[in-house]
Amino acid sequence: MTIIAPRRAGLLALALAAAWTAPPAWAEIARRTPEGMAEIQLSFSPVVKAAAPAVVNIYARRVVTRRPSPFAGNPFFERFFGQAMPQGRRVENALGSGVIVTGDGLVVTNHHVVGDASEIRAVLADRREFDAEVVLSDPESDLVVLRLEGAENLPALELRDPESEGVEVGDLVLAIGNPFGVGQTVTSGIVSALARSRAAPGGGAGYYLQTDAAINPGNSGGALVDMQGRLLGINTAILSRSGGSIGIGFAVPSALVRQVVAQAEAGRSTLARPWSGLSGQPVDGAMAEALGMASPEGLVISKIHPLSPFASAGLARGDVILAVDGRPVGTQAELEFRLAALGLGETAEVAFLSGGTARAASLALASAPETPARDPRALVGRTPLGGLTVANLNPALAHELGLPLGTEGVAVVEVARPTGRAGLRVGDVIRAINGRDVANAAQLERLARKGPYPEEVRIERGGRHGVLRFRR
Known part of the structure; x- marks a missing residue:
């Protein structure tokens, strides 16, 4: 039991009375009822009308060759199993979504939707249909750029970089796609996190924007947009034990989407990434204390290749990379994303700690060197x-x-x-x-x-x- 002295009890009672009679402004705003029809009828429909025409349904067919049964062609076994005998080839259908990013028909979707597909078809919100071909494929980021054959003057989404253009955790977003093949569907939510490093669908490491807007199978390749209808990212994966949405979805940020589209327009068929030439691990509390840091942040270099651009810029094993072009770096996936979004031929400013001293350096971004020659x-x-x-x-x-x-x-x-x-x-x-x-x-x-x-x-x-x- 807690006993409060009379004097302190009186002061506490006055404080409680003041708090009760004068609620904070935010409480009044949060609890007030809508005033007038204009507020009652607030809706996301203007955003949907602006963005939905640029989101397409993707239908892909692929022929899968599997090892034929050793009993195929044997009259004895075919007599018993008949048509159930495994065949050597079968057709698989994939369903997903895509986003039109240029008026002449460039569409961004997921690699796991159209990878190895023999036929790809895109259906627009107005029911127009186009055959599509792969222009650029990047399994590592799970992104593909398609070109719609014969398309022109299409509605396209403007891209907005979540980090450089002021997106914050808690901002409202909409996810637009074709979940479960039911047709174009819109769900709403917020930005749950700006930087999530996790396993990518293709087995690699990815860097994502996280949202609680409902994303389900078929939403893959669809759009995550802000309240102005601008593209924040391409919906790619969900965290789920049942296969349905539990409010943890991931989208590839538009900064990388912009780089993928630029390279597709330049005629590349694969995404050329700058090479970091190093590996590292996130700085935790114990490591920060050992390095004399005030708080755990950054990526400590555990291994660096002699030809790495970071080595050429003066970084060494044990240094801590804090930021690239003013944006924080905390994981290996985050570092690789920063470099890929900048692109080849660019110069990056790196902030790092070396021997406990804050330093900065510029490094030229280039692809991994071909030294020595492969000589196949x-x-x-x-x-x-x-x-x-x-x-x-x-x-x-x-x-x-x-x-x-x-x-x-x-x-x-x-x-x-x-x-x-x-x-x-x-x-x-x-x-x-x-x-x-x-x-x-x-x-x-x-x-x-x-x-x-x-x-x-x-x-x-x-x-x-x-x-x-x-x-x-």
């Missing part, structure tokens, strides 16, 4: 390695294959079926053959062609080392 070699002959294509690893190839920063050696870049059955995969790094270390692709070709039959091949896969043994 196709291995032939009666050998378990026959059918492989191998190449020298360099930063560009290592990034393409998803290998850790600084991985060197000779990598498998193509695998024919016979070698695939031997257990080798694209991305495997061949370290030695019959106890002899492999230095480059040319040496590996000589060993496979002239050396003894490879009875033992030492490889590295996913950071683990293993040995493949073969018999004559």
Whole structure:
């Protein structure tokens, strides 16, 4: 039990009375009833009318080849299983949404909606239909740019960068798309977070705008717009245990969408990203204390490639990257997003801590270098390695294959079926053959062609080392 002294009780009673008789202004505003028909009829419809015509429904068809049943063609088994016998090819249909970003028919959608599709069709809000072809595809960001064949003078959405143009957590937003194939649907919510780093649908790391506007299957590739009908992001993923929306949705920010569209208009078929050439980890409380920082912020560099533009700008292992062009950096995904949104050929200003001292540097953004040369070699002959294509690893190839920063050696870049059955995969790094270390692709070709039959091949896969043994 809490006992309050008489004097303190009296003061407390006066304070409570004052608080009760004079409610704060925000409480009065929050609780007042609408005044007049104008306020009762407030609606999102003007925003929807402006934005919805630029959101399209996407229908994609792809032919999937699967391994035929070993019993296919056998009259005995077909007699019992009939049409249930697995076939070698089947057609899959995908459903999603897209956003028109230029009047001449460029549409942005998700890679997981149209990836590998043989037929793509877009249906506008006014029911016009267009065949579409892929102009640029980027599985890493899960974005694709389509061109609508024969389209002109289409409604297009203006892009708004959530960070540079004043978007804040709590701002109202609308999600427009085609959930579950029911037709164009609009849901409302707020911006829940401006910066979320999480696993991307394609398996990589992504950087997202988070919203609680309902996003469901079929909304993928649709628009997240502000109250002026401007595009904040492309709806891409949801966090859900049931497959339905629970109010945690993610959109690719329009800053990256703008870069993807610009490169598509320039004629590129893939997104060219600046190379960071480093890996790091977010600064936590213990790390901040060890580094003498007042609070945990930034990304501490744990590994940096000698050819990295950050190394050329004077950064080193143990330095903490705080911001790129004035925008904070807290994770590896956030850093990669900042660079990708800026684009190749640009100059970025980097704020960082080195030895506890705040510093700044400028770095030129460029793609990963092709040093040393790949020098691809196709291995032939009666050998378990026959059918492989191998190449020298360099930063560009290592990034393409998803290998850790600084991985060197000779990598498998193509695998024919016979070698695939031997257990080798694209991305495997061949370290030695019959106890002899492999230095480059040319040496590996000589060993496979002239050396003894490879009875033992030492490889590295996913950071683990293993040995493949073969018999004559």
